[in-house]
Amino acid sequence: MITVADRLHTVEEYYFSKKLKEVALLKAHGKPIINLGIGSPDLEPPMKVLAAITDSLSDPSAHKYQSYYGLPELREAITVFYRERFEVALSPTTEVLPLMGSKEGIMHISMAFLNEGDEVLIPNPGYPTYTSVTKLVGAVPVFYDLNEEGKWLPDLIELEKQDLSKVKLMWLSYPHMPTGAVAPNKFYDDVIAFAKRNNILLVNDNPYSFILNEHPRSILKYKGAKDCCLELNSLSKTFNMAGWRVGMVLGKSDYINAIVKVKSNMDSGMFYGIQKGAIEALKCSEMWYVSLNSVYEKRRELVWKLAEALNCTFDRTATGMFVWAKLPDFVKAEEFIDVLLKNNSIFIAPGTVFGTNGEGYIRFSLCASIEDIEEAIARVK
Known part of the structure; x- marks a missing residue:
């Protein structure tokens, strides 16, 4: 057996990758599993998106290698989307880079900017990929605490009391995953000033802005943001296109050019038809968002009832496609979800x-x- 690279000893297989194998095995043995653990949209993309990819297949360019920078009309659609939805002005030629999902952007950004031993500020709780990618590139995760008392926002004053001399990059994700917390305007101004004072590249991962959220915000709208900030975004949640793998990174041209150096050595461009579908998605009218959120509102009302049936508490003002719920005192999260899976055939993420x-x-x-969701409620009552 050839030994694996040392970097593999710093990470584990992604939790949901492992857990879904267990869930699939239970299903194979006849268990009627209800999966409420994964944020994989089950709704259809807009019809015009499906039509666009179908129509694209007969185009002479459809099956060739595509540009590492994406189609010019896709970059233009992204800039129009950002201008209309976030009031952010971007250059389609220098400040936008389409990605095969924003998850790859986490790796590309880390490879472009982190050296071995550099430190990275990572939210706790937060998206696990920030940590695993940091370790894979040989950098050092430094976790900053988020908690309910602090409204799931970092205490920048306390953070600045630490030695930040080795910190190169900081991950944010607002609206926050997994809690659904929304950052106020003042926070963006404060965190940008914090990043500038400490020479830190700030990356806001922003895929949940349009799910049950009345005030979508981009960090790039705030004064001075382009000097020290990048933003990742995705079509996965907003347009039910998770499997299409369409994301984007936006920011200053110098930063985008650095990321291109990595990306251009790791893929050969996004499939033409997917890009054409993405263009149509970004052109959706306000009615798309209203319709989408009407579905999620009904589901959320029921999930709140399920959470209450499990003696959990939660914040009704939180946004996004998840409900973050607090268990009764002294109950351990992983023990709780394992019992629920075994006894009620319901999977929820700890x-x-x-x-x-x-x-x-x-x-x-x-x-x-x-x-x-109604069946899940019936099973626990």
Whole structure:
């Protein structure tokens, strides 16, 4: 057996990758599993998106290698989307880079800017990929605490008391995953000033802005943001296109050019038809968002009832496609979800997947039908 690279000893297989194998095995043995653990949209993309990819297949360019920078009309659609939805002005030629999903952007950004031994500020709780990618490139995760008392926002004053001399990059994600917390305007001004004072590249991962959120915000709208900030975004949640793998990174041209150096050595461009579909998605009218959120509102009402039936508490003002719920005192998250899976055939994500500050919490996904959620309620009552 050839020994694996040392870097593999710093990470584990992604939790949901492992857990879904267990769920699939239970299903194979006849267990009627209801999956409320994964944020994989079960709704259809816009019809015009499906038509666009179908129509594209007969184009002479459809099956060739594509540009590493994406189609010019896709970059233009992204800039129009950002201008209309976030009031952010971007150059389609120098400040936008389409990605094969924003998850690859986490790796590309890390490879472009981090050297071995550099430190990275990572939210706890937060998206686990920030940590695993940091370790894979030989950098050092430095976790900053988020908690309910602090409205799931970092305490920048306390953070600045630390030695930040080795910190090169900081990950943010607002609206926050997994809690659904929204950052106020003042926070963006404060965190940009913090990043500038400490010479830190700030990256806001922003895929949840349009799900049950009345005030979509981009960090790039705030004064001075382009000097020290990048933003990742995705079509996965907003347009039910998770499997299409369409994301984007936006920011200053110098930063984008650095990321291109990595990306151009790792893929050969996004499939033409997917890009054409993405263009149509970005052109959707306001009615798309209203319709989408009407579905999630109904589901969320039911998930709140499910959470209450499990003696959990939660914040009704939180946004996004999840419900972050606090368990009764002294109940351990992973033990709780394992018992629920065994006894009720319901899978919910334990908060500990997202960091140690997730202990005592669970996360429900809204990516399940009304019928499935009602059945889950019936099983636990």
